[in-house]
Amino acid sequence: MIPSTVRTNLKTALTAITGLRVMDYVPDSTNVPTNNAFAVIGQLSMNYDYTLNRGFDSATCNIIVMVGRMSEKDGQSRLDGLLSSSGSTSIKAAIEADKTLSGAVQTLRVVSASPGTITSASIDYLSYQYSVELIG
Amino acid sequence: MAIFMGNKVAVIVGTSTISSFVSTVSLNREVEAVTITAMNDTVQNMIGGIEVSSISMEIFNDFAAASVNSLFEDKIGEKLAIKLIPVTGTVTATNPSYSMSCLITQWTPISGSTDSAALASVTFPVTALTKATS
Numbered sequence: 001m002i003p004s005t006v007r008t009n010l011k012t013a014l015t016a017i018t019g020l021r022v023m024d025y026v027p028d029s030t031n032v033p034t035n036n037a038f039a040v041i042g043q044l045s046m047n048y049d050y051t052l053n054r055g056f057d058s059a060t061c062n063i064i065v066m067v068g069r070m071s072e073k074d075g076q077s078r079l080d081g082l083l084s085s086s087g088s089t090s091i092k093a094a095i096e097a098d099k100t101l102s103g104a105v106q107t108l109r110v111v112s113a114s115p116g117t118i119t120s121a122s123i124d125y126l127s128y129q130y131s132v133e134l135i136g
Numbered sequence: 137m138a139i140f141m142g143n144k145v146a147v148i149v150g151t152s153t154i155s156s157f158v159s160t161v162s163l164n165r166e167v168e169a170v171t172i173t174a175m176n177d178t179v180q181n182m183i184g185g186i187e188v189s190s191i192s193m194e195i196f197n198d199f200a201a202a203s204v205n206s207l208f209e210d211k212i213g214e215k216l217a218i219k220l221i222p223v224t225g226t227v228t229a230t231n232p233s234y235s236m237s238c239l240i241t242q243w244t245p246i247s248g249s250t251d252s253a254a255l256a257s258v259t260f261p262v263t264a265l266t267k268a269t270s
Binding site (some may be wrong): 049050051053054055056094111135 | 144145146147155156157158161196224251253
């Protein structure tokens with residue numbers, strides 16, 4: 001498993017969602033447009049030696065998705081669409097559409113999504129943190 | 137050789153190395169304890185009987201052609217040659233290989249759960265076990 005390839009291919013998978021701006025690195029600052037969403041592919045947490053003889057490793061990747069300001073109804077609605085387990089705006093469906101990430105891993109699964117807020121420039125943004133388990 | 141990690145074991149089935157699909161492997165060498173306790177014995181007395189060794193593995197399944205599923209499923213009821221080397225690499229006196237013939241008594245082609253990769257946990261009886269140092 002090559003972390004940079006995994007991150008790049010996760011980004012590619014997420015760009016299938018219309019209007020979702022995706023970064024495969026953690027940005028210095030955020031600028032979330034109204035009625036739009038923003039995803040950041042986080043660092044990989046690696047667990048080595050999933051199988052014998054340096055066969056495969058496992059990893060967990062956190063993806064942070066945020067939308068407009070906390071008080072905005074549109075932002076909450078937008079997050080509901082991203083949170084759905086299926087459909088054209090589903091984060092889970094977009095990532096799991098190709099469970100090998102074009103051959104970068106053996107398999108993956110979007111395990112969970114936890115709500116929260118992220119503060120940037122004194123503005124609270126609605127967010128979800130997704131956890132993706134990868135084997136490869 | 138000193139204490140070593142068990143994460144470099146070579147698992148060779150026939151001519152195919154499947155180490156990268158195996159998460160755990162253990163070769164259990166065992167002989168039956170045959171009781172020969174006589175009337176005048178005050179404790180149970182035993183001698184070693186025949187060998188009943190076995191190999192246990194946890195294997196991540198793969199249905200690709202010539203991959204692990206076909207290796208085992210196609211041989212159910214038959215014997216397969218399996219070779220283990222403690223640390224992948226050259227076989228020496230301090231890194232001996234164990235070659236054996238295993239009767240494929242079981243296989244788990246489907247092992248589904250919502251939160252883990254498909255895994256077959258198997259134990260096969262072993263015959264013709266030989267240890268080599270070169």
